[in-house]
Amino acid sequence: MERGKGQTPREILHERGLRYSRPREVILGYFSERDTHVSAEELYLELKRRGEALSLSTVYLNLGVLKNAGLVREFAGVSGEALYDSNVGPHHHLICKGCGAILDLPELTVAHLPLKTFLKQRAESDSGWQIDEPNLDLLGLCPACQRAQEGACEPRQATP
Numbered sequence: 001m002e003r004g005k006g007q008t009p010r011e012i013l014h015e016r017g018l019r020y021s022r023p024r025e026v027i028l029g030y031f032s033e034r035d036t037h038v039s040a041e042e043l044y045l046e047l048k049r050r051g052e053a054l055s056l057s058t059v060y061l062n063l064g065v066l067k068n069a070g071l072v073r074e075f076a077g078v079s080g081e082a083l084y085d086s087n088v089g090p091h092h093h094l095i096c097k098g099c100g101a102i103l104d105l106p107e108l109t110v111a112h113l114p115l116k117t118f119l120k121q122r123a124e125s126d127s128g129w130q131i132d133e134p135n136l137d138l139l140g141l142c143p144a145c146q147r148a149q150e151g152a153c154e155p156r157q158a159t160p
């Protein structure tokens with residue numbers, strides 16, 4: 001994972017006048033072990049299982065700090081719930097409506113531009129609006145849920 005100028009998380013936090021506190025160290029340690037997408041609650045429960053005495057509100061608070069420092073990325077899961085990602089490099093998420101599974105998809109490009117940049121520039125020049133960074137996570141059905149759906153006797157409603 002690319003971090004600006006090879007800085008460590010500690011250096012990035014210090015640069016912003018933030019402490020590399022125990023909760024931040026524990027949370028970043030968890031994220032550095034694996035590429036994962038977790039909610040604050042899931043992270044809280046996992047850390048608790050490991051014997052870390054962090055409250056849920058401490059986990060929330062520090063995820064927010066780490067997000068603002070660019071060390072974790074927040075995005076919306078299948079029900080709009082906030083999820084956190086250790087991979088802050090450019091990528092899209094494929095999110096399964098059936099089971100909530102999330103797959104990282106490498107960033108797509110159009111006309112040699114990242115798709116997000118292309119969309120933003122195009123929308124701004126067409127409308128005169130100032131556009132925020134577009135969210136290009138895609139909802140769909142993972143292969144397992146497609147198979148489950150094909151195997152089902154009754155056709156399922158396609159409502160979200």
Ligand SMILES: [Zn+2]
Binds near residue numbers: 096097099141143
């Ligand atoms: Zn699925």
Ligand SMILES: [Zn+2]
Binds near residue numbers: 092
């Ligand atoms: Zn991701």
